[in-house]
Amino acid sequence: MVRQWRDALTSAANLSGFDSHKIRPESKLVEDIVKAILVKLNGGSSSVLKGLVGMKSRVREVERLLCLDSLDVRTVGIWGMGGVGKTTLARAVFDHLSFEFEACCFIGDIREASETSHGLNQLQKELLRILLDQENLNMGTISVSSTLDRRRLRRKKVLIVLDDVNDPRQLDVLVGDDAQFGPGSRILITTIYMQLLKTGGADKIYEVKQLNEDEALQLFRLNAFKNMHSVGS
Numbered sequence: 001m002v003r004q005w006r007d008a009l010t011s012a013a014n015l016s017g018f019d020s021h022k023i024r025p026e027s028k029l030v031e032d033i034v035k036a037i038l039v040k041l042n043g044g045s046s047s048v049l050k051g052l053v054g055m056k057s058r059v060r061e062v063e064r065l066l067c068l069d070s071l072d073v074r075t076v077g078i079w080g081m082g083g084v085g086k087t088t089l090a091r092a093v094f095d096h097l098s099f100e101f102e103a104c105c106f107i108g109d110i111r112e113a114s115e116t117s118h119g120l121n122q123l124q125k126e127l128l129r130i131l132l133d134q135e136n137l138n139m140g141t142i143s144v145s146s147t148l149d150r151r152r153l154r155r156k157k158v159l160i161v162l163d164d165v166n167d168p169r170q171l172d173v174l175v176g177d178d179a180q181f182g183p184g185s186r187i188l189i190t191t192i193y194m195q196l197l198k199t200g201g202a203d204k205i206y207e208v209k210q211l212n213e214d215e216a217l218q219l220f221r222l223n224a225f226k227n228m229h230s231v232g233s
Contacts, residue, residue, distance in 0.1 A: 055092055058206075061206060062093050065204040068097070073179065073185045074187070075178060076188055076202060078190040078206050078208060079193075079197060080207055084209070085208055087190055090161050090188050091161075094159065094188070101185075102156045103130065104130075105126075105130040105158070105159075105160050107162055108164065110163060110165050114166075120174075123174060131153065131156065131158050131160075158181050160174075160175065163190045166191060171201075175187055
């Protein structure tokens with residue numbers, strides 16, 4: 001037992017960590033430690049993308065277009081025909097990258113919500129509530145026109161996904177001028193309308209294509225195995 005403890009302590013002593021003498025200021029050290037922990041908790045892309053056939057390469061491509069190392073505010077459009085997997089891709093990217101941002105918000109089914117009375121305005125307030133971390137604040141007190149709220153947004157590095165956008169006004173109301181967000185912020189927009197992305201200020205556009213032959217076969221096998229397993233149980 002003593003030997004086991006000695007071996008365990010020796011192994012622990014040999015683990016590499018963060019050198020507080022080399023990493024300065026202290027806030028940078030804390031930031032590096034938090035990021036390292038979050039990466040381990042996040043489990044990398046394998047856990048996020050488990051069971052999503054052909055998604056890993058697509059997520060990698062979108063992340064490349066996002067240029068995460070850049071401090072500018074960047075907007076990337078995810079474009080493709082209905083049912084091709086735009087929302088699934090956007091969600092996978094969101095889940096994979098959210099730990100790198102100070103605040104994150106995924107707004108789905110924007111087209112449908114916008115068709116209801118005051119739906120778009122409610123989405124705007126919900127977006128601001130989440131980004132400003134004001135869970136207990138009355139929705140009526142949050143406003144994109146508020147000088148205080150705009151100032152707070154400009155200091156935050158945020159990740160926003162706007163899913164199923166079909167009208168330029170939706171972009172104007174929800175994100176407006178991307179200069180209102182902090183350095184390094186990223187905005188993802190999914191839509192079936194290429195022109196909307198071009199006129200809406202997207203820096204890059206990723207086209208979601210249908211699964212290729214190998215991916216389709218892999219998906220078929222995966223679903224067939226699941227069905228066989230459920231029948232057998």
